[in-house]
Amino acid sequence: MAKSGPPQAQSQSVRESRPLFAGYAPPAGTYDEVFLPSGEPRPGVGLAVELLAELGRARFVRLQRLADATLLKGGITFSVYAQNRGDVERVFPFDMIPRTVSAGDWAVIERGLIQRVTAINAFLSDIYGEQRILDEGRIPRELVDSSAGYLARLRGVRPPGGVRVHIAGIDLIRAPSGEFLVLEDNVRTPSGVSYVLENRSVMKRAVSGVFAGATVRAVDRYPDKLRKALDSLAPDRLAGDGQPGRMPRLVVLTPGRFNSAYFEHSFLARRMGCDLVEASDLFVHDDRVWVKTTAGPQPVAVIYRRTDDEFIDPEVFRADSLLGVRGLVRAYARGNVTLANALGNGVADDKAIYPFVPEMIRFYLDEDPILGQVETYSCEDDRQRTHVLDHLDRMVVKAVDASGGYGMLMGPTASRAERAEFAERIRKNPRGYIAQPRVELSTCPTWIDGVVEPRRVDLRPYVVTGADGTWVLPGGLTRVALTAGSYVVNSSQGGGSKDTWVLGDES
Amino acid sequence: MISRVAESCFWLHRYVERAENTARLLRVNRSFILDVSLPVGDRWAPAVIVAGEQDRLPEVLSPEAVDDGELVQDYMTWNDNNPVSLLNSIRWARENARTIREVISLEMWEAVNELWHWLQRGPGRRMYSGDRDAFYARIKAFAALFYGVCDNTLLREQPFDFMRLGMLLERTGQIARIIDVKHHAIGPTALDDTDSAIASAQWLALLRSCSATEVYFKRVRESPKGATVLPFLVLEDGFPRSIVHCLARAWEFMQRIR
Numbered sequence: 001m002a003k004s005g006p007p008q009a010q011s012q013s014v015r016e017s018r019p020l021f022a023g024y025a026p027p028a029g030t031y032d033e034v035f036l037p038s039g040e041p042r043p044g045v046g047l048a049v050e051l052l053a054e055l056g057r058a059r060f061v062r063l064q065r066l067a068d069a070t071l072l073k074g075g076i077t078f079s080v081y082a083q084n085r086g087d088v089e090r091v092f093p094f095d096m097i098p099r100t101v102s103a104g105d106w107a108v109i110e111r112g113l114i115q116r117v118t119a120i121n122a123f124l125s126d127i128y129g130e131q132r133i134l135d136e137g138r139i140p141r142e143l144v145d146s147s148a149g150y151l152a153r154l155r156g157v158r159p160p161g162g163v164r165v166h167i168a169g170i171d172l173i174r175a176p177s178g179e180f181l182v183l184e185d186n187v188r189t190p191s192g193v194s195y196v197l198e199n200r201s202v203m204k205r206a207v208s209g210v211f212a213g214a215t216v217r218a219v220d221r222y223p224d225k226l227r228k229a230l231d232s233l234a235p236d237r238l239a240g241d242g243q244p245g246r247m248p249r250l251v252v253l254t255p256g257r258f259n260s261a262y263f264e265h266s267f268l269a270r271r272m273g274c275d276l277v278e279a280s281d282l283f284v285h286d287d288r289v290w291v292k293t294t295a296g297p298q299p300v301a302v303i304y305r306r307t308d309d310e311f312i313d314p315e316v317f318r319a320d321s322l323l324g325v326r327g328l329v330r331a332y333a334r335g336n337v338t339l340a341n342a343l344g345n346g347v348a349d350d351k352a353i354y355p356f357v358p359e360m361i362r363f364y365l366d367e368d369p370i371l372g373q374v375e376t377y378s379c380e381d382d383r384q385r386t387h388v389l390d391h392l393d394r395m396v397v398k399a400v401d402a403s404g405g406y407g408m409l410m411g412p413t414a415s416r417a418e419r420a421e422f423a424e425r426i427r428k429n430p431r432g433y434i435a436q437p438r439v440e441l442s443t444c445p446t447w448i449d450g451v452v453e454p455r456r457v458d459l460r461p462y463v464v465t466g467a468d469g470t471w472v473l474p475g476g477l478t479r480v481a482l483t484a485g486s487y488v489v490n491s492s493q494g495g496g497s498k499d500t501w502v503l504g505d506e507s
Numbered sequence: 508m509i510s511r512v513a514e515s516c517f518w519l520h521r522y523v524e525r526a527e528n529t530a531r532l533l534r535v536n537r538s539f540i541l542d543v544s545l546p547v548g549d550r551w552a553p554a555v556i557v558a559g560e561q562d563r564l565p566e567v568l569s570p571e572a573v574d575d576g577e578l579v580q581d582y583m584t585w586n587d588n589n590p591v592s593l594l595n596s597i598r599w600a601r602e603n604a605r606t607i608r609e610v611i612s613l614e615m616w617e618a619v620n621e622l623w624h625w626l627q628r629g630p631g632r633r634m635y636s637g638d639r640d641a642f643y644a645r646i647k648a649f650a651a652l653f654y655g656v657c658d659n660t661l662l663r664e665q666p667f668d669f670m671r672l673g674m675l676l677e678r679t680g681q682i683a684r685i686i687d688v689k690h691h692a693i694g695p696t697a698l699d700d701t702d703s704a705i706a707s708a709q710w711l712a713l714l715r716s717c718s719a720t721e722v723y724f725k726r727v728r729e730s731p732k733g734a735t736v737l738p739f740l741v742l743e744d745g746f747p748r749s750i751v752h753c754l755a756r757a758w759e760f761m762q763r764i765r
Contacts (some may be wrong), residue, residue: 280511
């Protein structure tokens with residue numbers, strides 16, 4: 001815990017920084033991450049405020065600029081598909097006011113995430129195996145069969161170690177009650193962890209003094225933990241390349257430098273100390289995967305692949321894909337290569353399946369869900385669809401297999417024409433949409449043009465599963481909707497990020 | 508290492524070396540034509556020929572453009588249709604660097620990334636207009652930083668070997684071309700002991716194009732002429748910018764790679 005004097009001294013420093021926060025007013029009915037409705041900082045999470053008080057406004061502005069320059073210089077960028085300018089790389093806007101999570105809150109989140117990912121792994125094993133949960137009618141069979149991410153041809157294939165979700169990014173929001181709820185699961189190719197690591201790096205450089213006094217849990221173990229988890233799941237017969245003492249070869253497969261998350265692929269390969277490869281560097285021979293090196297072809301045991309299922313093997317999926325490795329699915333089905341995450345995970349983060357995750361937890365683990373979810377309506381169900389269409393102005397409607405904030409209707413702020421258009425889409429393809437009443441996401445003080453203002457945030461923690469179990473990165477990516485009044489935090493829709501501080505135990 | 512990555516290492520250094528040579532060539536040529544009065548057709552054409560752009564420049568600009576120093580410099584520095592323009596060399600150096608981030612050090616990446624943004628976003632253009640010499644000096648400084656960081660931070664493994672190989676082969680080619688062009692420009696009296704003022708100045712300019720002036724005078728105690736300058740630039744093993752030196756080191760790296 002940061003060095004804090006007696007309560008009186010603490011509020012004094014808060015008062016000194018008060019001019020920065022004068023007029024800070026979170027919207028009514030919203031949980032603010034830092035300030036109580038009374039205007040006092042929440043006990044235990046006032047670190048951010050103390051940080052600002054210590055720095056003073058002028059210095060803070062300079063540090064923000066320094067952070068931006070560092071990120072640009074380091075090429076820590078992403079590309080935006082929607083925009084069509086010459087320079088497609090953009091720095092993911094980084095806000096220097098961190099978002100803090102108390103140790104107590106985090107303990108619940110951590111347990112809840114481990115429980116959830118365990119259940120999802122069990123679900124996927126079951127769906128691609130015996131399908132007990134469908135036989136017992138706990139989840140409608142048609143829902144799984146009709147899911148775009150369900151790859152029926154892979155039924156019966158068991159990946160090494162039985163793990164399918166090696167890396168999960170579970171999006172959480174904080175409701176007005178202060179409770180964390182799961183908004184959505186991402187178990188195909190979740191991204192963003194590189195920003196978590198780089199943001200922390202920038203913060204440490206800028207405000208090292210604050211870190212010295214605080215116990216903010218470290219995030220830099222992630223690449224090491226991920227590497228160990230992936231290595232632990234190499235196919236048995238390939239462990240060691242047949243050579244004693246040799247580690248099985250791990251590669252990161254990227255769609256290439258024009259992919260929006262390319263920086264992250266490269267970053268993780270570097271930090272894990274393994275090769276970054278493109279599809280053209282690999283080939284399949286004898287149902288095994290090989291990589292072209294200057295010493296000739298070498299066997300590959302584990303592929304951390306950031307290419308979607310659809311594009312990953314032109315022999316089986318999209319034949320026009322230039323990003324895939326012909327024969328990869330064959331090698332995978334034979335158990336000759338580990339793919340992280342496994343093929344076919346899309347059925348689990350299908351938004352129409354999301355309402356059933358609590359059911360999965362009860363069915364496979366015989367436990368009650370630790371983390372709640374957002375109330376969700378399936379448009380496929382007649383009664384629910386009617387309700388959604390009648391209340392479109394209050395709903396957030398999402399396409400079931402979309403990501404990045406695309407394919408979404410923000411009912412309360414959309415125009416009549418936009419709502420009508422979306423209503424049509426729902427009627428034409430009810431299975432393709434779910435709706436959720438808009439939740440008042442929590443707000444966090446954010447630096448906007450020299451003034452501190454409340455902006456809505458979410459949290460994406462990262463969960464890694466290996467042969468030895470599941471580990472949760474302390475913290476994760478806090479995304480912030482930078483536009484005033486916006487509820488959409490995705491980078492592609494103009495969002496930014498903050499460093500996330502999970503406090504260590506008070507001792 | 509991944510074959511494609513080896514190729515990128517090789518080309519990254521070729522492009523950096525190419526950019527530095529372009530900058531040096533243009534800078535030397537500028538000061539050279541101030542020292543000596545040459546016929547208009549001989550002032551900038553040699554630099555264009557060294558770059559191999561003698562056919563494309565007249566097409567992209569105009570047949571007369573090759574005689575206009577400002578147009579030639581602009582073409583050789585900024586023109587997007589010129590595959591060997593300085594801007595394009597840095598662009599491709601950066602693209603290669605971007606795809607092999609996991610192999611090069613952060614400082615190497617930052618050096619080329621910073622230079623790219625400087626060129627692309629305005630400050631480069633302003634210095635080019637305001638202080639041409641300082642502009643070319645900046646490119647040279649970048650190369651020195653880039654090689655310095657490379658030498659001082661990279662493990663002596665295959666990526667490093669491919670990088671040095673690329674740099675040495677590009678350098679060899681550049682030296683050979685510079686000598687060749689100047690040789691043609693100076694004329695068939697190349698190896699004579701002719702001591703005319705123009706010939707002298709041209710040999711001196713040739714040395715400067717290869718950053719060889721001071722080392723030449725240290726080693727050869729005669730005023731520069733064909734019979735002394737050419738052997739020095741081709742055969743002097745102790746000089747890092749001689750053809751023999753570059754080829755010998757390139758050969759060593761190829762052996763290491765094998």
